[in-house]
Amino acid sequence: MPANRPVTEEPRLLVTRPPRRRLRRALALALPVPVIGLVLLVAGGNLLLPLRQVVTIEAKMASKRDFFQDPEVERLLMKHGFRVHITSMGSREIANQDVDGYDVVFPSGQPAADLIARERAEANRPALLYRPFVSPIVLATYRNYAEALEDHGIAKPQQGSGDRPMYYTLEMTPFVNLTRQGKRWKDIGIERHGVRNSNKILAQTSDICESNSAGTYLGLVAFVENENDAPNDEREAAAVAEDIKPLLVEQGLPGSERAETYLSPDGQSIAPISVIYEHQFLAHQIRHQAQEGSTDDERVLLYPSTRFVTEPQLVALTDDGARLGELVSEDPELQHRAMELGFRARNTNSGTSGDTAGDELVDFLTERHIPVPTTSSNDTRAVLPPLPLLEQMIKTVGDCPDRKDDAK
Known part of the structure; x- marks a missing residue:
């Protein structure tokens, strides 16, 4: 080869590795669908679920x-x-x-x-x-209403609950008496707590004909009105049912929807006191603490001094x-x-x-910095009437139709 002839270099082939994301995508396109599913299940720890x-x-x-x-x-x-x-x-x-x-x-x-x-x-x-x-039956309300009841000794903060208690004990006999007397919120000075409300004082229940919480509250009121004793025969049950009928309000809502109304932004204007279950209130406070970093300080619970274990x-x-x-x-x-x-x-x-x-x-x-509810050993343990008598009282108070025949 002549000495002055230029030397030509051999061409080089450069091999590069594709990015990992592109590689995964290429593999996914190349693999059969069942294999892809298996890979995803293994990655997610759910391999056995489809099997x-x-x-x-x-x-x-x-x-x-x-x-x-x-x-x-x-x-x-x-x-x-x-x-x-x-x-x-x-x-x-x-x-x-x-x-x-x-x-x-x-x-x-x-x-x-x-x-x-x-x-x-x-x-x-x-x-x-x-x-x-x-999950016990409770009466859910708002701080200003609880404080108005506290002014008259009807609601009392639970022991050790601090300056802004979340839980109160509700003295059932004087509370039921307020309802029986037709007292209104303005009559017990609710305006002093920043609210104007001329409605009657009562606990709103869901539909007594459908809801356990409403039927249980009926039994609670009946126990209080019957001098802390459950009616034990048909005649007595009928008389007590007629007596307490004006004290109970049918709203036509399932129990869970009563809680949703209470927890809604307009709940206070709809029903200042609602009969719900404790877990519905605690779940709300747990969510509120997780999302907002604090409890909902304006919503509180009233635990009846005469109570049932549901x-x-x-x-x-x-x-x-x-x-x-x-x-x-x-x-x-x-x-x-x-x-x-x-x-x-x-x-x-x-x-x-x-x-x-x-x-x-x-x-x-x-x-989670959420107050813990307690109950007093001095509270009265209420007893529901026998099942046939409770059914009779529910039908009387709620004017309930016999739906067994309709369902057949």
Whole structure:
């Protein structure tokens, strides 16, 4: 080769690695769809979910559907192979309609569950009962109304509740007397607390013909009016029902919607005092603390000095329903989640009697700077009338139609 001839370099092929994002995309396009799904399931830790048979539970539920509609509860149930399809209605409505075709029904209190269990037993189709958690009946109000009642010694802050208490004890006899006398909020000086209200003083309930909370409050008022004794025969029950009928207001709302009204921005102008469940109030405070960094200081609870321990009962009508009832009653994760939603879960040492909050619930609320409710050992323990008499009183006070025939 001549010495003066230029030297030509061999061409070089430069190989570069595509960015990781582009590589993943290319692989995804190249892989079959089932393989992609497997990769995503492994990455998400849900590999076994598609391989597990998912059982859809058909359920009728009242206010305790709050628990089953929680996204975390839905996830935990799915992990165990359950999906719950809910038909919503009031507790007595559940008891007074046909339950064929359902796996579980979950009225919010014992009377409606007892009605269902009794009728199933008479038809030789027994049902299993589960009590996964407790949520006492409370009267939810606003600070200015509680302070007006406090001025007259009718509401008293719970012990150790500080300058701005969240929980009060409501003396039931003088409160019922205010209602009986037709007293209005202006008569007890509500204007001194920045509110103008000429409406009568009473506790607004949901539909007595449909709701457990309303029926339970009826039983509470009847107990107080009957000199701290439950009516024990038909004649006495009928007389007490007629006597207290003017003291109770039917709003035509399911129990959960009564809570939604109370928690709405316009709740104070609609109903200054509403009968709801404790878990609905605590769940609101837990959410408010998480979102706003503080509790809702203007909403407070009145705990009746004469009180019931309400135990909602999940009624299992099928084998799948029984499996669900056992799961929500025994599974530690579901029981813990119930506590996080404001319930007094039975298997987490969280106040299973319904009287006081247990250690775990106390710790949970305290860690989030939410006051812990307590009740006094001096409070009177009320007793509901026997089931047939309570049904008779509810029908009298609410002018309730017999819906059994309509449902057939």
